[in-house]
Amino acid sequence: xxxxxxxxxxxxxxxxxVLDGIDLTVSAGQMVCLIGASGSGKSTLLRCMNLLEPIxxxxxxxxxxxxxxxxxxxxxxxxxxxxxxxxxxxxxxxTARANVELAPRRVRGQSGxxxxxRVAALFARFGLADRMEHYPDQLSGGQQQRVAxxxxxxxxxEIMLFDEITSAxxxxxxxxxxxxxxxxxxxxxxxxxxxxxxxxxxxxxxxxCFLDRGRILESGPPARIFETPQEPRTRAFLSRVx
Amino acid sequence: xxxxREIFEARQRRRANLVAAGSTGLVVLAIxxxxxxxxxxxxxxxxxxxxxxxxxxxxxxxxxFLMDIAIFAWxxxxxxxxxxxxxxxxxxxxxxxxxxxxxxxxFIDIFRGLPVILVIYLIGFGIPGLGLPRPWNSPYLxxxxxxxxxxxAYVAEVIRSGIESIHDSQRAAAQSLxxxxxxxxxxVILPQAVRRVVPANMNLFIALQKDVALxxxxxxxxxxxxxxxxxxxxxxxxxxxxAALIFLAITIPATRYADHLMSRQKRARS
Ligand SMILES: Nc1ncnc2c1ncn2[C@@H]1O[C@H](COP(=O)(O)OP(=O)(O)O)[C@@H](O)[C@H]1O
Ligand SMILES: [Mg+2]
Numbered sequence: 032x033x034x035x036x037x038x039x040x041x042x043x044x045x046x047x048x049v050l051d052g053i054d055l056t057v058s059a060g061q062m063v064c065l066i067g068a069s070g071s072g073k074s075t076l077l078r079c080m081n082l083l084e085p086i087x088x089x090x091x092x093x094x095x096x097x098x099x100x101x102x103x104x105x106x107x108x109x110x111x112x113x114x115x116x117x118x119x120x121x122x123x124x125x126t127a128r129a130n131v132e133l134a135p136r137r138v139r140g141q142s143g144x145x146x147x148x149r150v151a152a153l154f155a156r157f158g159l160a161d162r163m164e165h166y167p168d169q170l171s172g173g174q175q176q177r178v179a180x181x182x183x184x185x186x187x188x189e190i191m192l193f194d195e196i197t198s199a200x201x202x203x204x205x206x207x208x209x210x211x212x213x214x215x216x217x218x219x220x221x222x223x224x225x226x227x228x229x230x231x232x233x234x235x236x237x238x239x240c241f242l243d244r245g246r247i248l249e250s251g252p253p254a255r256i257f258e259t260p261q262e263p264r265t266r267a268f269l270s271r272v273x
Numbered sequence: 274x275x276x277x278r279e280i281f282e283a284r285q286r287r288r289a290n291l292v293a294a295g296s297t298g299l300v301v302l303a304i305x306x307x308x309x310x311x312x313x314x315x316x317x318x319x320x321x322x323x324x325x326x327x328x329x330x331x332x333x334x335x336x337x338f339l340m341d342i343a344i345f346a347w348x349x350x351x352x353x354x355x356x357x358x359x360x361x362x363x364x365x366x367x368x369x370x371x372x373x374x375x376x377x378x379x380f381i382d383i384f385r386g387l388p389v390i391l392v393i394y395l396i397g398f399g400i401p402g403l404g405l406p407r408p409w410n411s412p413y414l415x416x417x418x419x420x421x422x423x424x425x426a427y428v429a430e431v432i433r434s435g436i437e438s439i440h441d442s443q444r445a446a447a448q449s450l451x452x453x454x455x456x457x458x459x460x461v462i463l464p465q466a467v468r469r470v471v472p473a474n475m476n477l478f479i480a481l482q483k484d485v486a487l488x489x490x491x492x493x494x495x496x497x498x499x500x501x502x503x504x505x506x507x508x509x510x511x512x513x514x515x516a517a518l519i520f521l522a523i524t525i526p527a528t529r530y531a532d533h534l535m536s537r538q539k540r541a542r543s
Contacts, residue, residue, distance in 0.1 A: 081449050110451030120446035124464050133460055134450035179446075186450060 034059045034190055034221050035080065039089035040099075042072075042079055042245075049075045051245035052089070057190070057223055062216055064232040064253075065225040067242030068268060073225035074117075076242070077192045080223065081114045094189070110138055113183030113191040117198050119175040121167040127154070127178045128163040131185045138186070153181045157211055173204030180211055190221040197228060229272055233257050241265045319509075326511040330503045334515045337499035341485045344413070344495065348420050348485075349478060355421060356428025357467075363433055366454065377429070384426035390487050393419040397491035412492035420488070424481050431473045435466030472535035479527050483520060496520075 035057040042050040049072045057063050065073045078084045080091060082098065082105035091099040098108045122130050131150050135141040141149075154160050157177050167175050176196055183191060193212070197205045209231055215222065216235055226232055232239055233253045240250040241262070249262045257273075260266045275283070308314060362370075362377035384392065396419040401410040408414065439462050447457040489498035496516050503512035 078445075083445055083448060105448075106451050106453060109449055112449075114449040116442060116446060118442055120442045122443065122446070122461055122465075124468065134452055137453075137456045137460065138451045182450065 033057070033092070034061075034094060035223070036092040037080070037089065038092075040076075040079060040086050040091065041088040042075060042084060042086050049245050050079065050086070053245075053247055055240065055247060055250075057221060058237075059221055060219045061237045062222045062224070062235055063238045063240065064236040065223065065240050065242055066227075066229070066232060066268075071242040072245045073242055074194050077114065077194050077223065077225055081112050081192055082108055083114075106138075110134075110186050111189050113186060113188035115176070115179050115183055115191070115193045115196050117195040119167070119172070119179045119199070121175055121179055121182070123167050126164050126166055127159070127170065127181075130167070130178060131182045134182070135185050150181075150185060153185060157181055157214070158207075171204060172200045173207045176200065176208050177211055180208075180215075190223070191215065193222065193224040193226070195225050195227060197226070227272065229257070229269075241268065243268075321510045321514055323509055323511045326503075326507055326509045327515055330500075330507070330512045331515050333503065334496055334499055334512060334519060337494060337496040338516075338519050340493065340495040341482070344417055344420075344485045344488065344493070345478075345482050348417050348424070348481065351421050352424045352428055352478075352481070353474075355425035356432060357463075359425055359429035360432035360436065361458070361463075363429065364436060364458075381426045381429050384423045385430060387423070389420070389423050389484050390490065392423050393487055393491060395419075396422070397488070412488070416488035416491050416493060420481065420484060424477060424484075427477050428474060431470045431477065432466060434473075435470035436462055438469060439465050469538065472531045472538065475527065475531035475534065479524050479531070482523060482527075486520075 033056045035055075037053050037055040040050050040053040040055075041048070053076060055063070065076065067073055075084060079086050079099075085101070086099050089099070090097050093108065093111065097103075098105075121127075122133070125133065128147075128150060131153065132146060135146055135150075151160070151163065154163050157180070159174060159177055159181070162170060162174055162178070167178070170178065180196075197208050200208065205228070209228065212222070212224070212231070213235065224232075224236075236253045238250055239253045239256040240247045241256060241260075241264075242248070243262075243264050249256060249260060249265045256265070257269065260269060309318075311317075359377050359381060362373050363381065365371075365374045365377075393416055397412055397416045400415045401412065404410075443461055443465070444457055447461040448454075452461070486495060486497040489495055489501070494502075496519060500512040500516040504510055
């Protein structure tokens with residue numbers, strides 16, 4: 032069934048039309064990868080899904096409810112959608128644990144041993160049990176990004192959005208973050224990723240969407256997109272990055 | 274074993290220190306030799322640098338400085354609290370709170386735009402002039418209020434610049450977790466902003482410590498006023514020099530400390 036469904040989503044910044052009629056369906060348990068040149072609208076699309084940007088036209092349905100309705104309170108929706116950013120965006124004045132516990136405390140009203148046990152289990156699950164009391168600047172980029180993922184997961188979201196989460200990392204740290212994504216995939220998490228890791232997309236995605244100037248020019252299973260791309264622009268993009 | 278580079282750098286450092294010491298010595302020597310040659314030097318020395326007057330008035334000045342410290346001590350926390358509230362009020366986005374936002378903006382613009390001494394005169398003479406009963410006619414009270422009004426406007430602007438310096442991605446991260454705008458401000462933006470502007474605020478509080486002396490114009494007997502009393506009594510300006518030394522003993526270390534914090538922050542962020 033469709034967990035997240037976008038129809039005719041349009042978004043412009045001034046005269047700059049960044050999303051030009053996006054139709055996209057993400058089913059429960061699926062992993063969808065957005066690929067495309069820098070500036071093609073991948074980040075904007077993810078930010079719109081999480082209501083960080085209001086869309087101009089079209090609709091975004093989460094579990095059948097129109098969450099993009101103008102005037103709707105975005106907060107409850109955001110608690111159901113987790114998001115991880117390219118630049119980690121951890122809160123630098125809080126320990127890793129405090130970063131993770133803030134939203135469950137303030138938004139869900141959780142506290143006490145129930146919360147701290149659950150958070151400790153999350154850290155352990157992603158191999159960071161001994162880093163809980165560290166501040167972000169005491170962690171490597173890969174560790175920071177894993178904490179950012181844990182922080183989003185602590186809200187028990189139904190779907191996770193990842194915006195080029197390995198792009199800011201040193202090459203030798205990319206692997207540990209991709210392993211986390213593999214783990215989530217195996218656990219059946221619904222995910223949408225903007226990524227430049229073509230090998231990873233090919234290995235794990237259910238659907239790959241090629242974005243070009245705010246449109247999904249071509250989408251399908253990774254084998255088809257990567258091996259027999261139909262559009263000349265897709266072919267040109269792939270020949271540049273592969 | 275020092276490396277070749279370390280040996281070279283040590284030699285460079287020695288030479289630089291030597292040159293610095295030499296040129297400083299020359300300038301000091303010139304001042305010591307030349308200034309006493311000025312025709313009015315003896316008169317100036319007698320009325321500004323009189324050792325006997327200094328020794329007689331210094332304890333009294335120190336005692337009066339306690340009043341400056343007391344005024345500073347009760348104003349500072351109120352300024353910090355009011356500055357924070359004003360900065361938050363100025364950043365309000367809810368339409369219903371627009372009047373609060375406008376009032377905060379007007380307050381900040383007005384009190385940042387006036388000379389401190391003018392505010393002290395207007396409030397310090399104006400309000401007691403209403404004929405209020407004791408203790409409501411105290412110049413200490415209204416003089417302090419004048420300082421609080423002006424300096425909370427400065428502090429508010431500094432904190433607001435701190436809020437604006439926090440990258441938007443921090444707000445996006447907080448919002449994506451479902452935090453309310455209020456919690457985002459309280460737990461994510463403000464703690465970072467306030468930390469970032471600690472050195473700037475320290476400089477403001479150093480300025481406040483000096484401006485406490487302005488209250489002497491409306492009555493309170495603090496160090497500047499006390500120095501004036503001694504000057505009239507002894508027909509000598511040395512008490513003012515004593516007062517200056519007492520101020521410097523506080524403000525120079527505090528300024529150095531603020532600079533140190535500032536450069537440490539700069540290093541931490543680069
Ligand atoms: N907040 C914004 N204001 C104005 N223009 C923006 C903003 N965010 C993105 N854009 C523009 O939208 C276009 C797509 O950007 P983005 O979604 O970041 O692409 P991608 O993530 O694929 O590199 C770019 O031309 C960019 O300049
Ligand atoms: Mg992007």
